[in-house]
Amino acid sequence: QVQLVxxxxxxxxxxxxxRLSCAASGFTFSSYGMHWVRxxxxxxxxWVAVIWYDGSNKYxxxxxxxxxxxxxxxxxxxxxxxxxxxxAEDTAVYYCASGYTAMVIWGQGTMxxxxx
Amino acid sequence: QSALTQPASVSGSPxxxxxxxxxxxxxxxxGYNYVSWYQQHPGKAPKLMIYEVSNRPSGVSNRFSGSKSGxxxxxxxxxxxxxxxxxxYCSSYTSSSSWVFGGGTKLTVL
Numbered sequence: 001q002v003q004l005v006x007x008x009x010x011x012x013x014x015x016x017x018x019r020l021s022c023a024a025s026g027f028t029f030s031s032y033g034m035h036w037v038r039x040x041x042x043x044x045x046x047w048v049a050v051i052w053y054d055g056s057n058k059y060x061x062x063x064x065x066x067x068x069x070x071x072x073x074x075x076x077x078x079x080x081x082x083x084x085x086x087x088a089e090d091t092a093v094y095y096c097a098s099g100y101t102a103m104v105i106w107g108q109g110t111m112x113x114x115x116x
Numbered sequence: 117q118s119a120l121t122q123p124a125s126v127s128g129s130p131x132x133x134x135x136x137x138x139x140x141x142x143x144x145x146x147g148y149n150y151v152s153w154y155q156q157h158p159g160k161a162p163k164l165m166i167y168e169v170s171n172r173p174s175g176v177s178n179r180f181s182g183s184k185s186g187x188x189x190x191x192x193x194x195x196x197x198x199x200x201x202x203x204x205y206c207s208s209y210t211s212s213s214s215w216v217f218g219g220g221t222k223l224t225v226l
Contacts, residue, residue: 035215045156045162045205047207057213097162101150101167101168102164103154104173
């Protein structure tokens, strides 16, 4: 069935880096744009980044621009989020989602905690 | 990238209808027909309920409907059921080629 599975979350110190992955199955991954969306504990959803189906265009929220990089490997049906210079305010559940004009399919999320 | 404005909470009794508003600007909600709505139950991932203002994905009940007027989009749920109790978020494409969410609305079914 159509599925997105995130991995790579964990506890990391401020200023360090982490890379999240999102494995897609059950659909033609290379045909769809992909988003990262995060949700801080007890808070609402915050859009993080989007990448076009072929990786040709990428856009970021101001809060992560210059620190986070979204990428994809269509040969591996996998989406990535490289997170550098992490801050306490980056602590959240990170979801990947497929689609472009809307976030159609969502993964279950992976928790990232930035703490010393 | 300011968040879209939603009421913090709404409530209704089973069988009633409720409407959740989502107010943005001409640079997001008012400028594009790329408004979507998501339902999120506690501890779960969000679920797409409405896309491109008024379209329902396959499998979503026709009790859910969306509309837009100017800079404000709306989600209406008719025939409220207990399982509709959840948080609801609107989202819109923006003129910066980015997306923005609303702050979320907690729906309570009385």
